[in-house]
Amino acid sequence: MGSTLRRVSRRTLLYAAVILIAIGVLAPYAWLVISSISTKIDLLGVPLKWLPAHPTLENYRTLFLGTDSALSQGMSFFSRSMLNSLIVTFSSMGVCMLFGVVTAYAVARLRFPGRRFYLILLMGSYMMPPIAIVIPGYIILKSVGLMDTQVGLALVDVTFILPLVVWIMRGFFLSIPLELEEAARIDGSSRLGALLRIILPLSAPGLVSAAVFCFIASWNEYLYAFLYTSMRARTLPVLIGEFTTKVGTDYLKMAAAGVVASAPPVLLALIFQRFLIRGLTEGAVKG
Amino acid sequence: MASRLFNPFTMDEPRRLGITLVMPSVIIVFGFLLFPFLYSLVLSLMNYDLARPQENSFLGLRNYLQLTRDKYFLNSVVVTLFFSFVSVAAEIVLGVAIALVMNQRFKGRGVLRALIIIPWALPSIVNASMWTWILNANYGALNALLSQLGILRAYKPWIAEPGWAMIMIILANVWKETPFTVILVLAALQGIPTDLREAAVVDGAGAVRRFGSIVLPMIAQIIMICALLQVIWSLLHTFELVYVVTRGGPYNSTDIIPMRIYWQTFKALRFGYGAAMAYLAAVALLVPATFYIRAAYRVTVD
Numbered sequence: 001m002g003s004t005l006r007r008v009s010r011r012t013l014l015y016a017a018v019i020l021i022a023i024g025v026l027a028p029y030a031w032l033v034i035s036s037i038s039t040k041i042d043l044l045g046v047p048l049k050w051l052p053a054h055p056t057l058e059n060y061r062t063l064f065l066g067t068d069s070a071l072s073q074g075m076s077f078f079s080r081s082m083l084n085s086l087i088v089t090f091s092s093m094g095v096c097m098l099f100g101v102v103t104a105y106a107v108a109r110l111r112f113p114g115r116r117f118y119l120i121l122l123m124g125s126y127m128m129p130p131i132a133i134v135i136p137g138y139i140i141l142k143s144v145g146l147m148d149t150q151v152g153l154a155l156v157d158v159t160f161i162l163p164l165v166v167w168i169m170r171g172f173f174l175s176i177p178l179e180l181e182e183a184a185r186i187d188g189s190s191r192l193g194a195l196l197r198i199i200l201p202l203s204a205p206g207l208v209s210a211a212v213f214c215f216i217a218s219w220n221e222y223l224y225a226f227l228y229t230s231m232r233a234r235t236l237p238v239l240i241g242e243f244t245t246k247v248g249t250d251y252l253k254m255a256a257a258g259v260v261a262s263a264p265p266v267l268l269a270l271i272f273q274r275f276l277i278r279g280l281t282e283g284a285v286k287g
Numbered sequence: 288m289a290s291r292l293f294n295p296f297t298m299d300e301p302r303r304l305g306i307t308l309v310m311p312s313v314i315i316v317f318g319f320l321l322f323p324f325l326y327s328l329v330l331s332l333m334n335y336d337l338a339r340p341q342e343n344s345f346l347g348l349r350n351y352l353q354l355t356r357d358k359y360f361l362n363s364v365v366v367t368l369f370f371s372f373v374s375v376a377a378e379i380v381l382g383v384a385i386a387l388v389m390n391q392r393f394k395g396r397g398v399l400r401a402l403i404i405i406p407w408a409l410p411s412i413v414n415a416s417m418w419t420w421i422l423n424a425n426y427g428a429l430n431a432l433l434s435q436l437g438i439l440r441a442y443k444p445w446i447a448e449p450g451w452a453m454i455m456i457i458l459a460n461v462w463k464e465t466p467f468t469v470i471l472v473l474a475a476l477q478g479i480p481t482d483l484r485e486a487a488v489v490d491g492a493g494a495v496r497r498f499g500s501i502v503l504p505m506i507a508q509i510i511m512i513c514a515l516l517q518v519i520w521s522l523l524h525t526f527e528l529v530y531v532v533t534r535g536g537p538y539n540s541t542d543i544i545p546m547r548i549y550w551q552t553f554k555a556l557r558f559g560y561g562a563a564m565a566y567l568a569a570v571a572l573l574v575p576a577t578f579y580i581r582a583a584y585r586v587t588v589d
Binding site: 102 | 413
């Protein structure tokens with residue numbers, strides 16, 4: 001009798017905690033999504049109603065279709081920024097994956113002078129405060145004429161994402177048995193051949209994990225983009241920041257823009273969750 | 288070790304290949320990270336103004352000396368430490384508690400585990416804008432919710448009051464960062480062999496005892512790494528949250544160091560002074576960073 005009662009109250013307590021967690025995690029973001037499909041009338045009423053009377057996609061339409069000025073080259077500021085974000089994200093991702101994978105292979109499998117030092121340096125660079133790099137970076141980009149360009153921003157992104165890729169991939173490479181590689185090499189394969197044919201296919205989860213990390217890190221990056229880009233090359237996060245920091249904030253537009261900007265990283269994280277968690281634990285990095 | 292040395296595998300000039308493969312990323316890391324970092328040191332010893340380069344001059348340690356008397360900077364140090372300490376404490380305690388709940392068996396566990404990653408994946412600028420909207424004094428969801436629940440009689444301008452502004456910044460930060468702790472701790476919890484727990488149950492150990500003497504020791508290391516990462520992260524990456532939600536105000540009550548550096552450098556255009564501040568912050572950060580590197584190095588290398 002007593003133990004059944006205890007079990008029942010334990011279950012109730014557990015489910016209460018679960019519901020509390022679910023609400024806590026989801027409610028703020030859900031409110032952003034709801035706001036994005038609401039009209040001003042829905043949101044400015046007191047007392048506030050939690051669901052819009054007439055859900056609408058109007059806020060999204062104005063984001064994509066409004067042509068704000070000639071400067072945005074026939075696109076809305078929003079579409080222009082989105083294109084900038086895509087270009088910067090994919091180019092920095094490509095560079096990081098290429099150099100990150102070969103570097104990770106070298107530090108995981110080859111013994112060469114300075115290996116340990118380089119490993120610690122890489123980890124240290126991950127600890128480097130962006131705010132300490134931001135000022136000289138600004139002067140350097142300005143002097144080489146890469147201010148407010150996609151190339152400049154992509155380069156800056158590479159510097160802080162590359163160490164991340166190396167850490168994640170190194171963890172995955174270390175978990176692949178050395179014997180597999182040796183077998184391929186005895187069969188006459190070169191070292192890089194073995195990397196391409198044996199190691200990379202086996203570490204596909206690692207590659208996926210690292211690529212998704214690259215995407216999210218670069219797509220979400222704000223500080224550098226905020227300081228190094230403006231009208232021409234500004235990315236989505238910069239534009240969203242402008243929605244809220246300039247006078248006359250349009251919260252509806254901001255909510256719609258926020259939902260669009262968060263959709264790729266959120267969906268990628270949901271789809272590739274398992275890979276990401278392995279990446280987090282293999283690399284012991286924060287992403 | 289010995290088998291490695293006599294291995295045909297490691298003998299065919301791994302040195303040359305290793306160095307070649309590492310070279311591009313060495314150039315990138317040195318060129319774009321270490322060089323600016325050293326450049327920053329030089330800047331911090333100068334009076335450097337982008338707009339008036341003819342007035343640039345070498346100051347020696349004068350920027351640093353001035354920092355020790357700059358009451359805004361000293362305020363920022365206190366604000367930053369408070370923000371960071373409270374945030375991380377909450378992220379760890381909440382994170383471990385949530386992970387323990389989510390490690391139980393319940394309906395919808397898979398779904399909740401998937402959804403918990405959303406705040407982590409959210410761009411931090413979206414997080415900041417979202418909370419600005421939620422905290423809005425006139426139309427914000429928090430005011431609406433609290434007054435509909437009868438907790439709040441009149442709408443409150445959360446970010447216009449120093450104490451509340453700090454609490455709200457911490458809340459927004461904790462909401463976004465806690466899932467990271469949950470994910471790592473949950474992964475560690477699942478690594479605990481179930482027979483170990485069952486044995487403890489058989490031995491009559493209660494829930495508290497089981498947690499204290501079996502679970503906690505097994506997740507202690509990951510909690511340690513988590514805490515260090517969260518500290519470093521909160522010190523480094525909180526610029527946009529404060530910039531968007533409170534702009535450092537009211538009355539500098541949320542003026543964290545990255546904000547102060549931003550004002551001095553890009554608004555007052557005192558690049559040298561800003562660099563000195565950034566450098567001091569970076570050096571202070573070496574303490575948790577060293578601990579982290581040692582802890583993580585032990586995990587991943589040994």
